[in-house]
Amino acid sequence: MRNVANLSVLHVGSGRYHPNDRSHSTFEIWRELAKGFSRYTVVGRSLSAAATIVEGNLTIHLLASSIKRELEFLWTQRHAVELADKVAADVVVSQSAVLGGIAGAAIKRRRGCALLIEIHSDDLFADASFGSKPWLLKRLAGRVLHNADRIRVLTHRMGAAVVANYGVSLADRIAVLPPRVDLKRFDPKTDWSCSTSRLKVVVVGSVTPRKQQLRLLEVVLPQCQEIEFWIVGTGADLPACEAVVNRARAEERVRFFGQVNHTQLAGILRDADAFVLYSKSEGTPRAIMEAMAVGLPVVTTNAGYCADIIADGVEGFVLGENPDAEIVPVLARLRRDQQLRCSLGKAARARAVRDYDADILYPRYRTLIENAAR
Secondary structure: OOOHHHOEEEEEEEEEEOOOOOOOHHHHHHHHHHOOOOEEEEEEEEOOOOEEEEEOOEEEEEEOOOOOHHHHHHHHHHHHHHHHHHOOOOEEEEOOOOOOHHHHHHHHHHHOOEEEEEOOOOHHHOHHHHOOOHHHHHHHHHHHHHHOOEEEEOOHHHHHHHHHHHOHHHHHHEEEOOOOEOOOOOOOOOOOOOOOOOEEEEEEOOOOOOOOHHHHHHHHOOOOOOEEEEEEOOOOOHHHHHHHHHHOOOHHHEEEEEOOOHHHHHHHHHHOOEEEEOOOOOOOOHHHHHHHHHOOOEEEOOOOOHHHHOOEOOOEEEOOOOHHHHHHHHHHHHHHOHHHHHHHHHHHHHHHHHHOEHHHHHHHHHHHHHHHOO
């Protein structure tokens, strides 16, 4: 096995990032993963112009955004293959089995290096996620997974889904490694009493149809005057959310914080009384874990793998098949019962410390990358 200090890692990101937002959580992840390796090179996509960022042994290449998704896809693959030779990559880490994964499989054949594929959601198991040609992209994803030396999944149920959809031969390549939370930044609250008569509920994430903040406001605002929403994030549904608030004359019960940094987010979470995620589709959202770390009771839909993150009735509540009918009674119960908020919040913090501590999981992740190179 190669010494980790001598390994060159090529990491292909799956998202889009602003070059000037160096405090973005993904940038922080790359910095942590780079520790100890001789070279850590990232290929990602920019939200604006192309950029190259160098920080010690970490180099981040953000490719210019393109109007056509297909062009971005092809350019990312080509750039990753070219970079692999330049940086003498020993391991390729891809955050997607398709975007980056195809290039990773090609690089492995060409260079004989190791390939680690990450799976973050159930996209690989739902035909609708593959657009107009699900059979083709699903077959490509399967080929990439069978070429991988290691497959990182975020929950045990996600690992079982990989085996069920792509074959039992992948079982011994799967490693369960959940997302991480900085417990020092998201330190716990100490007071679970409501500072006002209203329950302050924080909702974090891009304000989009998938996250369903609009639907949450439409359902709760007319029925419950004792709930105050704190909406953190921006997105396409923000104007519609503001319009719903105005029609309901609920300006005093809804605050829009916009985009905030992690330090600001930690403060907002500590000042809140509960956390709600109302998404119709998800992976394993880190926002839930950050709320748990602060000690907030969590209310979430059963989208994606949210039910794997919290235990229903222990650290919060997982809504059933009809969340619109359940959300108001659950929030009303949390508002009335301070002891319940306290017990759920303390249990949530304990779960975050046990399962999601970044100081424990980052070394495990680096070891996973190292082991892929064996």
